[in-house]
Amino acid sequence: DTEVTQTPKHLVMGMTNKKSLKCEQHMGHRAMYWYKQKAKKPPELMFVYSYEKLSINESVPSRFSPECPNSSLLNLHLHALQPEDSALYLCASSQDPGAGDTIYFGEGSWLTVV
């Protein structure tokens, strides 16, 4: 079973709102990721957690705040977003953060900022 579950599937928020995206995996994977995907573009890496510690932050603005409460859960807290942040946000996980290891993606959360 290679399932990464994301909630909510769709989210509309105002620029002054605070919301969170949630991600869960029960595959025992020790690396978890957030990607952002704009229409007709490939996903762009935002954050990587390795063994529950933030290992990569791709210079993401502070209005995006990741959190890894435990090895199965990954959150992305959103605050004071801009309309250009509207995109598909993909969570992913992998067994270990190694070169040969496959990264599995969730279905994504469609975010619209109004």
Add this chain to the structure above:
Amino acid sequence: GDSVTQMEGPVTLSEEAFLTINCTYTATGYPSLFWYVQYPGEGLQLLLKATKADDKGSNKGFEATYRKETTSFHLEKGSVQVSDSAVYFCALKAGGGNKLTFGTGTQLKVEL
């Protein structure tokens, strides 16, 4: 740095036609190579992968062979179906890290 180049789309084929989507890469060391598929309105699904030279990945009738000498990982399918219509991304992971480098994606449209 690492990079992946895919053929531009969209690619439009008739059902049962042969499919090739070209993918070439530049990377340090010996990367692992992946094809992901994204159906409309969905996330990315792993289609197939190869971790060393001459490996062939295959799944759902799709195949790709890791060619180190030509730094390529072309995706092929002998007979496409309408249900194969999607965007296909070639990607690599290199250097022992956990960053996926994606190509720009190729949209495939299969018509009856």
